[in-house]
Amino acid sequence: MENSVNCIINYVKNNSYMEYEGHEGDELIFATREHGNVGDKTPGQEDIQHVRDLAKKLRTTCGNIIRVIELEAVDEWVQLRVRLNPIEKD
Numbered sequence: 001m002e003n004s005v006n007c008i009i010n011y012v013k014n015n016s017y018m019e020y021e022g023h024e025g026d027e028l029i030f031a032t033r034e035h036g037n038v039g040d041k042t043p044g045q046e047d048i049q050h051v052r053d054l055a056k057k058l059r060t061t062c063g064n065i066i067r068v069i070e071l072e073a074v075d076e077w078v079q080l081r082v083r084l085n086p087i088e089k090d
Contacts, residue, residue, distance in 0.1 A: 036076025
């Protein structure tokens, strides 16, 4: 799992302005509010599009180890959640 996690973290780090927030079980979490409106608590459309594009590229690059990729917007934050394939856990 270590190599799988590093593959994804390094890809996001080198191809995005998103920050690695940590993991919960087999799920890696990245987030940004680079273009979000903190006062209005709304996500930036640029961030949403960035995460969509990043998810597509990540699926192409590390797709064999990824089970699910989800985008979630909470207030001004946009999160990318990446779940690994069960076989990659051990």
